[in-house]
Structure formats: structure tokens, C-alpha cells
Amino acid sequence: QEQFVESGGGLVQPGESLRLSCVTSGFTFSNYAMGWLRQVPGKEREFVAGISGDGKNTAYADFVKGRFTISRDNGQNTVYLQMNNLKPEDTALYVCMGGTRYSTRIYDYHLWGHGTQVTASS
Numbered sequence: 001q002e003q004f005v006e007s008g009g010g011l012v013q014p015g016e017s018l019r020l021s022c023v024t025s026g027f028t029f030s031n032y033a034m035g036w037l038r039q040v041p042g043k044e045r046e047f048v049a050g051i052s053g054d055g056k057n058t059a060y061a062d063f064v065k066g067r068f069t070i071s072r073d074n075g076q077n078t079v080y081l082q083m084n085n086l087k088p089e090d091t092a093l094y095v096c097m098g099g100t101r102y103s104t105r106i107y108d109y110h111l112w113g114h115g116t117q118v119t120a121s122s
Contacts, residue, residue, distance in 0.1 A: 002026040004096050004113030011119045012086055020081040022096030022113055029077040030054070033102035035109055036070065036081050038092035038118075045106055048094070049081060052102040059104045064090075086120040093117050 008020040020036070035050035049070035050059045058070050069082040079096060094116055099109035 002098075002111050004098070004111065006094070006096050006113045006116040008081075009094060009116030009118045011121065013122055014086060014088055014120050016086055016120070017082070017084045018086065018118060020083065020094055020096075020116055020118075022079045022081075024077045024079070024096075024098065027098070027111070029072075030074040032098040032100060032111070033109070034070075034072060034079040035097050035099075035103075036079075036094055037097060037106050037109075038090075038094050039115075040092045045095075046092075047104055047106050050102060050104055051079065057102060059102075061104075083118070086118070088120050088122075091119045091121065 003025045005023045033052050036048040037045050038048050039045040051070045055072050067085045072079045096113040097109035098111035101108045
């Protein structure tokens with residue numbers, strides 16, 4: 001059974017950084033594109049970043065370009081999201097996701113974690 005364990009969220013001051021991790025098991029990690037979305041109660045989920053199975057291709061939402069970096073370690077079945085210069089509007093539950101198709105569309109991903117909360121507030 002597929003499992004996702006996210007970590008690294010927390011409360012930070014605006015301008016600070018966090019690194020999210022998502023450790024997975026139960027499927028052939030390198031065959032899956034991975035990504036992160038974020039969700040805020042009362043709002044639609046937003047695609048944040050995606051990475052292809054071999055790690056050669058990445059995609060970002062416009063609102064995180066230049067600040068966030070997605071990466072993966074196929075030997076450790078782990079995907080990361082480095083988040084720099086966090087803003088209050090980045091406050092959300094960040095959810096790790098996986099799919100057989102590299103995509104910027106959330107509905108192309110069919111495996112999900114439970115998420116880790118990120119709060120940027122002074």
C-alpha cells in the first residue's frame with residue numbers, strides 16, 4: 001500500500017525558509033512524477049510544484065517561481081520542497097502527491113499524503 005509521510009512544516013517569520021520532505025513507500029518511486037499542492041480552508045487547492053520521475057523536469061506555479069525549489073532523491077524515495085522567502089500568503093497545508101504522468105494539473109496525480117502545515121506570520 002502506498003504511503004506518504006510529510007514533514008518539515010511549521011511556523012516561521014515572513015522572509016524565512018522551510019524545507020518540506022515527503023518520504024514514500026509502497027510503489028516504484030522513480031516511475032512516478034511527484035508534486036506538491038497547497039490548500040487553505042474555503043479556497044481551491046493550488047498546484048505548487050511538480051517534478052518528473054527522473055528529476056529532469058520541474059514545473060512551478062507562478063506565485064512560487066524563484067522562491068521554491070522541488071527536488072527528489074530516488075534512492076531514498078523522497079521528494080523535497082525548499083521554500084525560501086516565505087510570505088504570509090504562503091500559509092497553507094502543503095500536500096505531497098504522486099502520479100504516473102508529469103503534469104501541472106492536480107487531477108493528474110492520484111496518490112496523496114495528509115499534508116504538513118506551513119504558517120508564515122509575524
